[in-house]
Amino acid sequence: MSGASRAELDAARLLLARMGISAADLVETPADRPLAPTFAEYVPVVSAAVSVGTRRAYGSYWKRVVHQWGHRRLDEPTPSEIEQLGEYIKAHVVARRNARGGRSAVEHLIAALRCLYKRAVADGYIAAADDPAAKVAKPRRLPSTRRAVADARLAEINEVAASTGDDPVLDSLLLRLHTETACRRGGALALRPVDLDPEQCLILLREKGDTTRWQPVSPTLMRHLQRHTDNRHAPPAGQLLRYRDGRPITRRRYDHLWVRIGEHLPWVYVQQISTHWLRHTTLTWVERNFGYAVAREYAGHSDSGSSAGTTATYVRATLHEVARALAALTNESHPLA
Structure with a gap:
């Protein structure tokens, strides 16, 4: 039989490249690759290597995987078995009022396994082409039910927060911080006294994906953040938001806050x-009021992976434009506006 033609070889190389397979992968014998560890052995390794945010997001799913497959090695489960595990978790998910049929749980399980196998590929335990999690599709994400809150309703929320509870000063500060900056909970909890720039009325936000950005705040909010720092003795490099006794708050404070508001405002409870x-x-x-580019910069959305396309790179708003939007929102002048 004659050898393959050049065109056939080029086509084969192209196909292998698209599959993520190199020539070395084809000639490599199983003995050249180290024995894959079990899930019980490898999950702690990955958990220690990822960021705190990733560990928080995937930790509970890794525990479920260890519970189901702890004795099995990484190279044993098939894509079909991952789908079966997803259906099992979907059927046993804790029923909450805002649950959406377990779709989110399955999505997070697949993402957690992809993170695990990505590390296993990098560590040389399995080949990229043998990654079973990459061959399982995530369930289609449903549109979010969240939307903007009307001004009158937002005023009701702030009134309840400021007049109920064991620390209305803290709760009012939290709501004002999130309303002015549109930051996420993680960004607020990561805020430190050293992240305040009183002269320019800026705060440094550190949010998911290890992103950082300077965000304008009103002079009023800056004064309250400084006062909170002094009154609750927050160390310069420690967490800024704290209870009266000096303990740093956690995500649980937000949970208790919205439960309390929901007890006074039934529509808050009903709509979650x-x-x-x-x-x-x-x-x-x-x-x-200020356009898409300013809103995108205000939100702190990064350029990578954007669905807005390449054009977003050229129409990026400036910090001064964000400050002008904030000044209009709060009806206060800003040093950068």
């Missing part, structure tokens, strides 16, 4: 209003 709705509210207002 949360802190992220404030982000929707502010960014919707900014987009309507």
Whole structure:
């Protein structure tokens, strides 16, 4: 039989490249690759290597994988078995009022396994072409039910927060911080006294994906943040937001806050209003009044992976434009506006 033609060889190389397979992968024998560890052995390794945010997002799913497959090696499960595990978790997900049929749980399980196998590929335990999690599609994400809160409703929320609870000063500060900056909970919890720039009325936000950005705040909010720092003895490099006794707050404070507000405002409980709705509210207002580019910069969205296309790179708003939007939102002058 005659050898393959040049065109056939080129076609084969192209196909292998698209599959992520190199020539070395084809000639490599199983003995050349180290024995894959079990899930019980490898999950702690990956958990220690990822960021705190990733560990928080995927930790519970890794525990479920260890519970189901702890004794199995990484190269044993098939894509079909991952789908079966997803259906099992979907059927046993904790029923909550805002649940959407377990779709989110399955999505997070697949993402957690992809993170695990990505590390296994990098560590040389399996080949990229043998990654079973990459061959399982995530369920289609349904449109979010969150939306902007009307001005009158937002005023009701702030009134309840300021007149109820064991620390209305803290709760009012939280709502004002999120309403002005449209930051996420992680960004607020990561805020430190050293991240305040009182002269220019800026705060440094550190949010998901290890992103950082300087965000304008009103002079009023800056004064309250400084006062909070002094009154609650927050160390310069420590967490800024704290309880009266000096303990740093956690995400649980947000949970208790919205439960309390829901007890006084039934529509908050029924619609499952949360802190992220404030982000929707502010960014919707900014987009309507100052355009998409300013709203995108206000939100701190990065250029990578954007669905807006390459054009977004050229129409990026400046910090001064964000400050002007904030000044209009709060009806206060800003040093950068």
